[in-house]
Amino acid sequence: MNANGGSSLRLPQSELTFGLAMMFISVIFSPIIDIFSKLAAVTVPPAEVTAARFILQAFFALPIMAMRGQWGVWSWRRSGVHAIRAGVLTLSMVSFVTTLQVMEVADAIAIFFVEPIILTVLSSIFLKETIGWRRYTACAVGFFGAMLIIQPSFQEVGFVALLPVVAAFCIAVYVMITRVVSHSEDASSMQFQTGIWGIAFSLILLAIGRATGVAILGSVVPDLTATLYLLGVGVSAAITGILTVYAYRAAPASMLAPLQYFEIVSATIFGWLVFDNFPDAIKWLGILIIIGSGLYILWRERRFASKPVSDTSETAFTP
Numbered sequence: 001m002n003a004n005g006g007s008s009l010r011l012p013q014s015e016l017t018f019g020l021a022m023m024f025i026s027v028i029f030s031p032i033i034d035i036f037s038k039l040a041a042v043t044v045p046p047a048e049v050t051a052a053r054f055i056l057q058a059f060f061a062l063p064i065m066a067m068r069g070q071w072g073v074w075s076w077r078r079s080g081v082h083a084i085r086a087g088v089l090t091l092s093m094v095s096f097v098t099t100l101q102v103m104e105v106a107d108a109i110a111i112f113f114v115e116p117i118i119l120t121v122l123s124s125i126f127l128k129e130t131i132g133w134r135r136y137t138a139c140a141v142g143f144f145g146a147m148l149i150i151q152p153s154f155q156e157v158g159f160v161a162l163l164p165v166v167a168a169f170c171i172a173v174y175v176m177i178t179r180v181v182s183h184s185e186d187a188s189s190m191q192f193q194t195g196i197w198g199i200a201f202s203l204i205l206l207a208i209g210r211a212t213g214v215a216i217l218g219s220v221v222p223d224l225t226a227t228l229y230l231l232g233v234g235v236s237a238a239i240t241g242i243l244t245v246y247a248y249r250a251a252p253a254s255m256l257a258p259l260q261y262f263e264i265v266s267a268t269i270f271g272w273l274v275f276d277n278f279p280d281a282i283k284w285l286g287i288l289i290i291i292g293s294g295l296y297i298l299w300r301e302r303r304f305a306s307k308p309v310s311d312t313s314e315t316a317f318t319p
Contacts, residue, residue, distance in 0.1 A: 019251025023259045026243035031105065031267035033240065035274050036232035037093075038100040043226050045218040046097035047209055049233060050090055051202035056234020057241065058195030078181060079197075082190070085177050086197030092170035094205065095163040098216050104277050106268040108164050110286075113146040113264060115168035116257040122176050123252070135258070138293050142261040145289030148282050175248065182249040191241045261290040 033053075040049050099108045117139050182190065209217025222230060247256055265287050271277045279287065 015250045016255070019247045019249070019256065020259065022243050022247035022250065023256045024262065026240045026247060027260050027263040028266045029236065029243070030240045030263050031109065031270050032236040033233055034096070034100060034105050034109065034267065035270050036229050036236060037097050038105055039274075040222075040226050040229035040233060041097050041101045044220060044222050044230065045209070045216055046094050046101070047202060047205045047217040048219045048222075049097050049230065050093045051199065051206060052230040053093065053233045053237050054086075054090070054195045054198030054202055056231065057238045058192055058199065060235060060238040062192065078185070079193070081177060081181055082193040083197045085174050086194045087201055088170040088174045089194065090198050090201040090205070092167040092174065094216065095170070096167040099160055099163045099167075102160055104275070105271045106264065106277065106279070106283070109264055109267045110146045111161065111164035112168045112171075113143065113261060114165055115171050116260050117143055118169055118172040119175055119257045122172055123179070123257070126176060127179065127252075138258055138296055142258055142290050142293035145286040145293065146261065146264060148286030148289065175244075178245060179248045179252075182245050190245055191238060194241070258293065261293060264290055 037049055037053075040052075044052075096108065096112065099111075120135070120139055178190070205217050206219050208214070209219065268279050268283065268287060272279065
């Protein structure tokens with residue numbers, strides 16, 4: 001029995017529901033970032049797409065911070081933590097945008113979805129969150145559904161297909177750190193600081209690209225169409241970033257992680273609408289499995305959260 005077995009049960013039901021709702025909206029909206037990134041990456045190198053994302057993310061956070069008078073709560077003492085968050089996020093996005101240059105959005109995201117499993121394990125080890133066999137089973141079922149959607153062809157894209165795994169590990173670390181600091185810092189302030197540090201790291205990568213000639217780290221002058229795509233990347237990233245911070249402030253990371261599978265569903269839909277990549281029967285089967293897994297997690301967590309704290313009959317098998 002885990003000594004922390006009942007910790008998540010003491011969270012108010014309304015707070016858990018709010019966190020779940022924010023995460024659901026975030027993951028449904030999140031693939032729009034990748035749609036715009038893939039469109040932009042046709043003519044703009046991945047490192048420059050990443051730089052544009054952070055610049056615009058910081059820019060859109062500025063008026064929010066100004067209106068709410070939050071300049072004074074900017075925690076410089078945690079700048080190192082935000083630098084780490086931005087560093088892993090930068091590496092993740094460069095890796096993922098590079099993948100999007102040669103792979104379909106839904107397939108790339110499906111491979112990326114080893115991330116909730118990585119996050120679940122990291123949360124258990126470092127955040128001491130209780131992870132029971134039901135939640136592990138649901139994550140595994142969802143992962144199996146994701147694998148049905150992938151249908152990878154490593155012969156066509158080679159080792160680039162492994163880059164979403166690199167991105168997944170980086171995002172798992174990013175989310176875990178966000179979970180820790182979100183309790184004491186404002187969402188828009190966190191996004192602004194992440195954007196500032198992300199800009200710095202992206203500019204370093206662009207300088208390296210200019211010095212070495214590495215294509216993915218290069219820079220170009222985007223045309224009007226590419227500029228609009230980059231604007232779309234920044235706006236959608238800013239919105240989903242703030243929603244995610246609020247989600248992790250309200251609910252445990254291990255509870256929210258399975259909901260991220262819904263991103264594959266919306267990615268598949270957006271990929272069909274924008275790129276005319278209609279899923280085949282196997283992919284639809286995977287989507288249904290993912291939805292079933294996510295709905296089970298929602299039902300199980302809401303049912304367990306509604307029990308009195310004194311009800312510990314299943315503490316050793318917390319979902």
